[in-house]
Amino acid sequence: MTQRTWLITGISSGFGRHMAEQLLERGDRVAGTVRNMEAVYDLKAKYDELLWISKLDLTDTPAIRQVVKNAFHSLGHIDVVVNNAGYGLFGAAEELTDEQIRHQLETNLIGSIQVIREALPHLRAQGNGRIIQLSTVGGQTAFPGGSMYHASKWGIEGFVESVMYEVAPFNIGVTIVEPGSASTNFRYQSSKLAPKIDDYEASPAFHTRRILEEAKAPSLGDPAKMVAIMIESVDQNPAPKRIVLGSDAFYTIHKALTERLAALEAQKDLAFSTDSSIK
Structure with a gap:
């Protein structure tokens, strides 16, 4: 197996942590970013020179570039750049603070954009490379109570x-990955809620709030299996445009x-009716 070098944002937990562990265990090199260095001291102690x-805080564009x-x-050649870091913000649109x-948006959208923009000159100079962008089922569909999270994911x-x-x-x-629910800390630990407006208890958005507050709904996906598929995708040529992971993501x-x-099909005649008669 050829050793690869990976740059992964957000390796302290979730998919990023699973990916770093699987790659390091098989002997690949990983350049990982975290907001809290202590969260990965155990990985550094175990894998030393491979890690x-x-x-890095993705809201800091100058820091991303550096x-x-x-x-x-430092590593000379990076084969794969994985935009993984991000979090969920939930609540009705009116409830969200500025x-x-x-x-x-600075974290999930602008931060991810700037990581890719900064990596591209290096990948072009190498003459090859892969980019994996973590998105979500929420990058193709939308649920009440997730307006800004969807804005960030549809945007990216x-x-x-x-x-x-x-x-x-x-x-x-370049590959976009769209996982469904998974047993990580995303839903109940890293996600954030907007301040509550009582009137929205009558809105479907309240259902999302209740799920997060009760923290009981099970997650279907196995993050280790999902990450293994992301890693294997790098061997595919051409790169898959999108990878959907999880039965819930597929059906949704x-x-x-x-x-x-x-x-769209129902609007075909309407769409064509607005064409200019000039050919």
Whole structure:
């Protein structure tokens, strides 16, 4: 097996942690970013020279540029860049504070964009590379109570899909990963709730709040299995455009796309009626 070098944002927990552990165990090199260095001291003690770590907050664009630059400089060649770090913000749109909105978009959307933008010159110079962007089932469909989280994920999917066409001539493959629920700390530990407006107890958005507050709903996906598939995808050529993980993600996305296509087909005559008569 060829040793690869990976740059992964957010390796302290969740998918990032699982990915780092699997890669390090098989002998790959990992450049990982965290907000709290202590969270990965155990990995550093166990894998030492295979693991390069740096502190990074994705809301800090200058820091993103410096950390990505340092990673490529220190490791020489990075084969795969994984945009994993992020979190969920939930609550009705009216309940969200301005600060929460900014932080969600700066982390999930702008931060991910800037990681990719900073990595691209290095990948082009190498003449090859892969980018894996972690999204979610919520990047293809939307649930009440998740408006800003969906805004960040629909936004990053649009950005990444455009980029994948732009960089294809440079032998850079790009993949969007859309997991469903998984047994990580995402839902009940890292997710954040907006302040409550009592009137929204009558809204479907309240159901999302109740799920997070009760912290009892089970998650279907096995994060270790999901991460193994993400890792294996790097061996596929061409890179898969999207990978859906989890039966809940499959059925939810399938329903959303089917309904969207049916609605589009129903508007065909209307759409064509607005064309100019000039040929």
